[in-house]
Amino acid sequence: MDNKAFFNLIYGICMLSSSYEGKTNGCIINTCIQAANDPARLAISCINGNLTPELIKKSGIFTLSVLDQTVSFDTIKRFGLQSGRDVDKFEGFPVLSDSRGLPYLASEADAMFSCRVTESIDLGSHTLFIGEVVDARVLSAEPPVSYAEYHSRIKPRAKSEPAKEIVGWKCSIFGFQYEGKELPEDFMCPWCGHPASDFEPVYAG
Amino acid sequence: MDNKAFFNLIYGICMLSSSYEGKTNGCIINTCIQAANDPARLAISCINGNLTPELIKKSGIFTLSVLDQTVSFDTIKRFGLQSGRDVDKFEGFPVLSDSRGLPYLASEADAMFSCRVTESIDLGSHTLFIGEVVDARVLSAEPPVSYAEYHSRIKPRAKSEPAKEIVGWKCSIFGFQYEGKELPEDFMCPWCGHPASDFEPVYAG
Structure with a gap:
C-alpha cells in the first residue's frame, strides 16, 4: 500500500462550528461532500477527541463555512491549530450567526451550510456525520480554496536555515x-x- | 436556501468499479473522502438505482481510479454518461486488475484504491459506502482533476444555435x-x- 496515493484525493476546506449548553467551538476540516439529495445532506468526517465533534454529538447540529481563496493562515491557525478546550477561538473574531445561533465566518468564506445530524458513524479515529442541510447561503463570489492550495500557497513554508559555514x-x-x-x-x-x-x-x- | 452554495464544495473525480458473479461495471463519481485512519477508510456516495452501487452492495468490494489532468471527455462519457445495463463499458478499453480482479484505469488516473465495504448507509437518493483501503497505488505524477476543472475545461460546451433571422x-x-x-x-x-x-x-x- 502506497500512502502517497491519498495525496491525490481533492478536498476543499471548511470551518466547522457547533455549540452545546453555552459552549461554542469551531475547527477546520477538509472532508465535506454532498452525500444525498431530497433533502440535501452533507457528509463530514471529524477527528474523535476534538471538542467540535463532541459538541456536535451532544447538540446534533453543525454549521460549515466553506473557506475561499482569500482565507489567511491566521484564520486557519485560529480554528485549526489550537484547541477550544484552551481558548475561545471566536473571541474578537468577526462571525455571523445562523438561525440556531451557530457561528459562521463573516468573511474569507464563500458559502455556509446549516446542518442537522441525521446519522453518525463512529469509525474509531474519526466520526462521520451525515447532516441534513436546513439552510445554505452563498457568501461571496470568491472561488473556494482547495486543500492543495492551502498547502502550496497559504501555509507558510518552514524557514530553512541558511547553510552555515x-x-x-x-x-x-x-x-x-x-x-x-x-x-x-x-x-x-x-x-x-x-x-x-x-x-x-x-x-x- | 440557496442551492448555488453547493457549487462551492470542491470535489475530485473517480472511476468507481465493482463486480459480482461475472458482471463488472464502472461509473463516475465526484464524492470521495478519506473518512478515517487505522485502518484507512474512504467514504463514497453513489446514486441508488445505478448498476455499480448495486454490484457493490452484492460483492462488498469496490475500486477507485482517481482521474488526473489528462482525462478525456470520451473516458468520462464512457463511464459516466451511459448505463452498464446497456453496454459493457470496459469493452476495448485499457484497464488493469487489482488483487480481487476489479478493473482500474491503465492511464488518465494518478492513483487507485482497492476497498472492502465496512459500512453502508442508504440515504434514499444515494448510498454512502465506507470502504477499508486494502491496497493503494500511485499511478502517475499528473495532478488530479477537480470537478470544477472538468466542467470548465474537459466537458464540451453546448453548441449555441446560431441566432435565426x-x-x-x-x-x-x-x-x-x-x-x-x-x-x-x-x-x-x-x-x-x-x-x-x-x-x-x-x-x-
Missing part, C-alpha cells in the same frame, strides 16, 4: 579553538586533553 | 403571413381577426 572547532571544556573546517577524529584539546567529541563547531560571520 | 409572422389560425421582422403589437389577422399573440415567427432560409 564551519570555520573552526572549540573545546567546550577549556575553550581551545581549532582553526579549520574539519576537526580530525583523533584530535585532543592541547589544554585539557578532551577528545574531538567535546568540540563544538564555530561558524563564519 | 426572423423575416415575417404567420397567423397560426388562418395562415396569413405578415412580412417584416417585427409584428406590431396591435396587429390582427386580416383574414380571421386573431391578435398578434396568435402569430408565429417565420425564419429566413
Whole structure:
C-alpha cells in the first residue's frame, strides 16, 4: 500500500462550528461532500477527541463555512491549530450567526451550510456525520480554496536555515579553538586533553 | 436556501468499479473522502438505482481510479454518461486488475484504491459506502482533476444555435403571413381577426 496515493484525493476546506449548553467551538476540516439529495445532506468526517465533534454529538447540529481563496493562515491557525478546550477561538473574531445561533465566518468564506445530524458513524479515529442541510447561503463570489492550495500557497513554508559555514572547532571544556573546517577524529584539546567529541563547531560571520 | 452554495464544495473525480458473479461495471463519481485512519477508510456516495452501487452492495468490494489532468471527455462519457445495463463499458478499453480482479484505469488516473465495504448507509437518493483501503497505488505524477476543472475545461460546451433571422409572422389560425421582422403589437389577422399573440415567427432560409 502506497500512502502517497491519498495525496491525490481533492478536498476543499471548511470551518466547522457547533455549540452545546453555552459552549461554542469551531475547527477546520477538509472532508465535506454532498452525500444525498431530497433533502440535501452533507457528509463530514471529524477527528474523535476534538471538542467540535463532541459538541456536535451532544447538540446534533453543525454549521460549515466553506473557506475561499482569500482565507489567511491566521484564520486557519485560529480554528485549526489550537484547541477550544484552551481558548475561545471566536473571541474578537468577526462571525455571523445562523438561525440556531451557530457561528459562521463573516468573511474569507464563500458559502455556509446549516446542518442537522441525521446519522453518525463512529469509525474509531474519526466520526462521520451525515447532516441534513436546513439552510445554505452563498457568501461571496470568491472561488473556494482547495486543500492543495492551502498547502502550496497559504501555509507558510518552514524557514530553512541558511547553510552555515564551519570555520573552526572549540573545546567546550577549556575553550581551545581549532582553526579549520574539519576537526580530525583523533584530535585532543592541547589544554585539557578532551577528545574531538567535546568540540563544538564555530561558524563564519 | 440557496442551492448555488453547493457549487462551492470542491470535489475530485473517480472511476468507481465493482463486480459480482461475472458482471463488472464502472461509473463516475465526484464524492470521495478519506473518512478515517487505522485502518484507512474512504467514504463514497453513489446514486441508488445505478448498476455499480448495486454490484457493490452484492460483492462488498469496490475500486477507485482517481482521474488526473489528462482525462478525456470520451473516458468520462464512457463511464459516466451511459448505463452498464446497456453496454459493457470496459469493452476495448485499457484497464488493469487489482488483487480481487476489479478493473482500474491503465492511464488518465494518478492513483487507485482497492476497498472492502465496512459500512453502508442508504440515504434514499444515494448510498454512502465506507470502504477499508486494502491496497493503494500511485499511478502517475499528473495532478488530479477537480470537478470544477472538468466542467470548465474537459466537458464540451453546448453548441449555441446560431441566432435565426426572423423575416415575417404567420397567423397560426388562418395562415396569413405578415412580412417584416417585427409584428406590431396591435396587429390582427386580416383574414380571421386573431391578435398578434396568435402569430408565429417565420425564419429566413
